[in-house]
Amino acid sequence: MNKTVHILKKPLTMTLIAIFFGFLVAGIILAAVGYPPVQSLGVLLNGVFSSPKHMSNVIIKSTPLILTGIGVAFAFKTGLFNIGAEGQFIMGCVAATVVGIVCDFPPVIQIPLVLGAGVAAGALYGGIAGFLKAKFGIHEVLTSIMLNWIALYFSNYVCGLERFHKPDTIGTYAINRSGYTMILGNYKATEGGKAALMQNDFLKNTLLKTDVNAGFLIAIILAVLVSFLLYKTAKGFELRAVGANRFAAEFTGINVNRNILHSMLISGAICGLAAALYITGNSPHGIATLAAFENTGFNGLAVCLIAASSPVGCIFAGLLFGGLIYGGQTLQYEVGAPSEIINIVIGIIVFFVALTHIIPPLVERLSKGGKKHD
Secondary structure, eight states, X not given: OHHHHHHHTSHHHHXXXXXXXXXXXXXXXXXXXXXXXXXXXXXXXXXHHSSHHHHHHHHHHHHHHHHHHHHHHHHXXXXXXXXXXXXXXXXXXXXXXXXXXXXXXXXXXXXXXXXHHHHHHHHHHHHHHHHHHHHHOOOHHHXXXXXXXXXXXXXXXXXXXXXXXXXXXXXXXXXXXXXXXXXXXXXXXXXXXXXXXXXXXXXXXXXXXXXXXXXXXXXXXHHHHHXXXXXXXXXXXXXXXXXHOHHHHHHTTOOHHHHHHHHHHHHHHHHHHHHHHHXXXXXXXXXXXXXXXXXXXXXXXXXXXXXXXXXTHHHHHHHHHHHHHHHHHXXXXXXXXXXXXXXXXXXXXXXXXXXXXXXXXXXXXXXXXXHHHO
């Protein structure tokens, strides 16, 4: 009994239970509106795992979600709720696009320059919320929400500038090719490269037919580095101490306001990196006029929640989200089920993840009650 209780109280177990109930409720909803639930969920999974091309696209779709999830998780670990990841992602996209269009250096210079622009823009935008929190005590949720809208309209403003706007489109020109981060991007653009990749079905589907890029590898490395920073360094201890109890941290001599600012700077920088890798690694390699938020940063928030704010856990949670979003397109095409059902699944999963904070105390109470009964 004690072993069972211990397993049920583990965050991973709680998350898996939440995911199970998310799919269960989604199946019930599908059945209620007239769609075969088992077949529909089978189509969803088939749309993810049926071919190397699909799996490659899931990884591509998941990469910005993983990175924004890590950014939000970093802020969470230090006691801050970075709901401004969406705005930081948008500003990172704008900066990477502008620098990528204006500058045209060799790849060894251009790629770090474009990525650095995205990181700097995201860090600066996150730092604004951190500064207002540290200096004036203004809650980061309020400032982040307002900054999200400013970022959206600023992005649209840049899209409309004559220097960047591509005629007869709603977007900008693509960044210069020297800033692309696709794997074998220049090689597969040549006739010889295309012919060579066409001879192998796996390479044709994963490299030639998709924008597979270096972003996923960078996301994995970053997750490990962030975990190391948080748990193996003095700076990470300070940041987590401020998140756990800012008053106790201040009593021990830790500069709380400085660490709040540093936390939001780092969190924003990670979201900006997600944006820069999105621009350099995915067509059309530019930004477009936004009618509404594209939710990359907001979905990163959900990824963080499912991962229980674990940077490494964000890799798997991001892949889950990417699979749901990409597989949901297949569900709509083959079954006719509305794509909104995927948003319902995601929402239910997040809801049950939130409930996991209730379940461990409940399990503990039930286990104690069982002992008394015995």
